[in-house]
Each structure stands twice: as structure tokens, then as C-alpha cells.
Amino acid sequence: MPTVVHWFRLDLRLHDNLALRNAINEAENRKHILRPVYFLNPDNIHNIGSNRLRFLIQSLQDLDANLRKLNTRLYIIKGTAINCLPKLFQKWQVKFLTVQVDIDPGLVEQDEAIEKIAEENDIFIVKRVQHTVYDVHSVLKKNNGSVPLTYQKFLSLVQDMQVKETIDINKQISECCRAEDYNSEEYDVPTLEEIGVDVSTLSECKYPGGETEALKRLNVYMSRKQWVCKFEKPNSSPNSIEPSTTVLSPYISHGCLSSKLFYHKLKEVESGMLHTQPPVSLLGQLMWREFYYTAGAGTENFDRMVGNKIxxxxxxxxxxxxxxxxxxxxxxxxxxxxxxx
Structure with missing residues (x-):
């Protein structure tokens, strides 16, 4: 049977994942197989710090567990997308591919190559903006194609831009959309031991990876309304035994937590209450992230001096x-x- 693939990257979650929902709807409507995939490159895995690697593996395990509640699973593919996807296109008879939009120059180049291969094989691709609150390219367009060079300029550009409501995926997927290899151990999330990590050297895990933990932490902090409204970044305590911030950054950067959901929750807490303002507020910290993503997307060679016009x-x-x-x-x-x- 033909296959619909959702390619997980920095969107390791079910909530606010429009690309995944598009894949589910397409599979359901056409009675195709659904295969959510994640590419884990063995050649690069040892360049990642052991604690960060633990966070990633935990996030993938949590994602797989949540997908199984919907009657599907996560397929871990060992290798790079550029090498493996063309083979999977043929092996699985892929007809539809969904993925989030990314601005990293290396990924943009990779995506262009994959899109060309997909076009040659009559595979339809849907890409969704879901790693940032705003579509950075829309922000740049609003600024006549130029990068906003100051934080305040960025805020003025986005102040009247609507942020769409987030979505949740909790629908059971039809049995006909499950593949015969649903229970295959070949695609299981590897353990840390299996990828060569000596777990005895790891420190205590205070912040487990995954969407489940991310939503739990978000709800705990959003219930502390006074703390949220009084938050000021310069007054946080980097030397305190317990963190004086939310520690949501790793969850947002891996996509375990939607930045849009965080945005809406912050706006909800701030509504009708006195609160600090950007850039020092919690919402201001989130906007700093948006500002730099916009600058990175609109500036060639943003990560280096040579060839960087700003x-x-x-x-x-x-x-x-x-x-x-x-x-x-x-x-x-x-x-x-x-x-x-």
C-alpha cells in the first residue's frame, strides 16, 4: 500500500503539529499507510554531549509512546535523510510527505535536494511553519525584505501579526493505516547503551526529555501567575541551587514544546494583570528567540563574519x-x- 510520511525534526510532539495532522488526515482519507519517521545519524551522534543525547533519546521514546496511544508509532531511521529518504520513497511507495519548515542553511539546501527527488517521483510535500511563533519570512517581507536590526524594530513588525491557535492531536488512527512492520524492532528508538553511551558517567537526570514532561513543566509554571507577571530576566539568579527560570528552553529547542503554545499561555496569564514588559519579561525572552531566528533567516552567512553583511x-x-x-x-x-x- 502507498505510504504517507511525516518527517519529525524539531517538532517532537503531538500538540500544535499541523504537519503531522496533515499527514494523518491524508492517510485516513486515502486509506494509505502512515509512517512518522525520525533520522538518527550514527556518524554524528557522538558529536553530541552525553546529557543532550540523553535528552534527545528520552524525547524520542516519549514521542513513540504518545504515537502508540494513537495507534501508530515512531520509525527511527539510522542514517541521514538525504541518503535514506530516496530509498524509502521507493521501498514504502511514498505518495505524501509532511515536514516542518526550517531555516538552517544546511537543512534548507538538503530540503531543496529532497524536494527535487520528490517531484521526480510524484510525491506531494507539505511544509508547515511550527518551530517559531511567527513565520520569519513573513516578518522579513513586512520589513521590505530587510532584516530588523534591533529588537524594538522586530517588536514593531510583529505587534499586529496574528498568532494562530494551537491544535492537539488525540484521534485514534484507523487500523488500515498501520503498516505490517508496526512491531518491527528494526525501527525502535535505541537505548543510550545501544549507541555507546556509558550511563554510569551521567549525572542525575533532573529534566527528562519529551513532550509529556514539557507540558507538565509548562502547566506548573503557568499556574504561578504572580511569578510569571513579575518575572524579570536581570533579576533571575543564575547561581541559585534551583533554577530561577522555567528551564523550558531545551523543550522548545527540540520541539517537545510548541513556542506558539508557550506564547498563548503567557498571553493568557498576563491578560488583565500587571506584568513586566519585553525585553525583560518571559514573553520578552520568547521574542528574543523570534528576533534571532528572523535575523538568521534573512542574513546570509549569519553564523560567521566573512560574507555576513550585518x-x-x-x-x-x-x-x-x-x-x-x-x-x-x-x-x-x-x-x-x-x-x-
Whole structure:
């Protein structure tokens, strides 16, 4: 039977996942197989810190468990999307692919290549903006294609932009949409031990990964209305034993928590109450994230100096003798030399 694929990336959740809902609806309407996939590249996995890797594996395990409640599952594909997707297109007779929009230059280039392959195979692709509150390209368009260079300019651009309500997916998927390989261990989420992590070296896990924990933490903090309304980033305590912030950042960055849902919850708490304002408020912290995503999307070579039009071009010198002297503690500055020794 033909297959509908939802490609999970930074949207490891069921709530506010329009691309996933599109995939489910397409599979249901056409009586196709539904296969939600995630690509785990063994070659890059050891470049990730062990704690972050634990968070990712926990998030994937939680996502798989939540998908199984809907009568489907998560298919872990070992390898890169650019290498594996074309093969899966043929193997699974893929007719429909859904995925979130991403702005990372490497992923944009990869997506263009995959879209070309999909077009050649008559595969329809649906892409949804769901990693940010706003569509960054719409913000840039509103600014005549230019990057807003200040935080206040960004806020002025988005102040009248509507943020759509979030959605939840809790519908049981028909039996006909389950594949014969539903119970195949080949596609299971690997354990940390299976990918070579020595779990005995890991510290206590205070913040488990996954959508379930993300929503739990969100609800706990949003119930503290006075705390939310009085939050000021400069007055948080980075040295406190317990964190003085929400610690929701890793959940949002991995997509376990929708930034739009966070936005709506904050607006709901602030409604009718005195509260701090951006940039120091909790909502202001979320808007900083949006600001930098917009700047990154609209600036070529945003992650480097050379070729970055909004970055001061500093003529750094290259003097191997000076570098060697610095490395050996022979700069002529006693304090610097003492540090290097």
C-alpha cells in the first residue's frame, strides 16, 4: 500500500503539529499507510554531549509512546535523510510527505535536494511553519525584505501579526493505516547503551526529555501567575541551587514544546494583570528567540563574519610566530604568560 510520511525534526510532539495532522488526515482519507519517521545519524551522534543525547533519546521514546496511544508509532531511521529518504520513497511507495519548515542553511539546501527527488517521483510535500511563533519570512517581507536590526524594530513588525491557535492531536488512527512492520524492532528508538553511551558517567537526570514532561513543566509554571507577571530576566539568579527560570528552553529547542503554545499561555496569564514588559519579561525572552531566528533567516552567512553583511568585517591577522609565542607563554605580558603556562 502507498505510504504517507511525516518527517519529525524539531517538532517532537503531538500538540500544535499541523504537519503531522496533515499527514494523518491524508492517510485516513486515502486509506494509505502512515509512517512518522525520525533520522538518527550514527556518524554524528557522538558529536553530541552525553546529557543532550540523553535528552534527545528520552524525547524520542516519549514521542513513540504518545504515537502508540494513537495507534501508530515512531520509525527511527539510522542514517541521514538525504541518503535514506530516496530509498524509502521507493521501498514504502511514498505518495505524501509532511515536514516542518526550517531555516538552517544546511537543512534548507538538503530540503531543496529532497524536494527535487520528490517531484521526480510524484510525491506531494507539505511544509508547515511550527518551530517559531511567527513565520520569519513573513516578518522579513513586512520589513521590505530587510532584516530588523534591533529588537524594538522586530517588536514593531510583529505587534499586529496574528498568532494562530494551537491544535492537539488525540484521534485514534484507523487500523488500515498501520503498516505490517508496526512491531518491527528494526525501527525502535535505541537505548543510550545501544549507541555507546556509558550511563554510569551521567549525572542525575533532573529534566527528562519529551513532550509529556514539557507540558507538565509548562502547566506548573503557568499556574504561578504572580511569578510569571513579575518575572524579570536581570533579576533571575543564575547561581541559585534551583533554577530561577522555567528551564523550558531545551523543550522548545527540540520541539517537545510548541513556542506558539508557550506564547498563548503567557498571553493568557498576563491578560488583565500587571506584568513586566519585553525585553525583560518571559514573553520578552520568547521574542528574543523570534528576533534571532528572523535575523538568521534573512542574513546570509549569519553564523560567521566573512560574507555576513550585518557583521563588522575585522581584518584579523595571521602571524604564526605570534600564535606560537602565545601558545608557549612568550607574549611578553606576565599575566597572559602565567595563564598559558
Amino acid at each position: 557583521c563588522t568585517q575585522i581584518p584579523w591577522g595571521e602571524n604564526t610566530e605570534h600564535l606560537k609565542a602565545w601558545a608557549e607563554g612568550r607574549t611578553g605580558y606576565p599575566f597572559v604568560d602565567a595563564i598559558m603556562r
